[in-house]
Amino acid sequence: MGERKGLNKYYPPNFDPKQIPRIRKPKNQQRKIRSMVPLRIRCNTCGNYMSEGTKINCREENVIGETYLGIKIHRFYFKCSKCCTELILKTDPKNSSYVAESGATCVYDQHEEEEQAEDGGDRMSSLEKRTLVSKREVDVMAALDEMKSMKSRRVSVSVDSMLEDLSKRHKEEEEVAKEEDAALIKSTKFGKQRRIVDEETDEMEKTKKVRMEAVDEKKPKTKKLACIVTLKKKKTTSLGLASLCHNYGADEEE
Structure with a gap:
């Protein structure tokens, strides 16, 4: 069927394609x-x-x-x-x-319709996005400030001072630990026998105190009785001497 459509073209032997003028578009x-x-x-x-x-x-x-x-x-x-x-x-x-x-x-x-839909229809979502962005910015700024402060501290602090501070902290921690251990040892009581012995010693001391008080109360009473007896003896001796003297004077007059 191809031969009937006239697709084949005849090129003569003296054909030169360079001689064809080019159309400039x-x-x-x-x-x-x-x-x-x-x-x-x-x-x-x-x-x-x-x-x-x-x-x-x-x-x-x-x-x-x-x-x-x-x-x-x-x-x-x-x-x-x-x-x-x-x-x-x-x-x-x-x-x-x-x-x-x-x-x-x-x-x-x-483009404008899409912006209006985003602004009008999803206001809550846009607000949430803005808040998230603002929080991220705040966190970033805080992190930058911390980094700056850490760098300034490292520049101002030397290695010797850092070692001295660490040694002081270690000593303080050891002292605090020793004090806590001593307080725990004082506060603890080992076993039940120690407590029973302490109670017995307390009772013995109380009984001794009661006995001593009873003895002290008895001593001044004996002293008072002795004083009364001596006073009575003195009175009787003085009366006897007076009667003798009186009788002696009466005898001489007679």
Whole structure:
């Protein structure tokens, strides 16, 4: 079937391809393509709405002198489906969307709508994200301050001073441990026999004190009786001498 379509061409023997003139095309030549409307637009002349995904025949070209981070920007020319006015759209790689350059207006901006949905619909989630970010920043700043303070301390403190401080702390800990051990030894009582012996000694001391008090009470009573007896003896002797003297004087008178 291939021989009937006339695909074979005859090249004469004196054919030279260098003699064929080359066609010079312009650098920004427009290309005809079949595409779809990327977003919902409204025609400015007739007010017709063209929804997203409407199939169109358009011409595409590169925008000269406009790039975004090395990404080329493209322009599309097509006609309104009702009034056949020319509409122009341009790519927007910064916002990953399209822009209506002339002849039409975008009914809504996809980027702005997403921002509004994030701000309006998920306010609590946005607040939580902000609080988390602020907490992280505070933690990072606190960690940096601690690192700075540690570095300043290390610079100011020498090795000898660190060793002296460590030795002092070790001695203080040993002294505190010894004091605690001594207090524990004094407070503890070993076994029940020690307690019984202590109680017996306390009872013996109490009985001795009671006996001594009884003896002390008896001694002054004997002294008082002896004094009374001596006083009585003195009185009787003095009366006897007086009677003798009185009788002796009476005898001489007689």
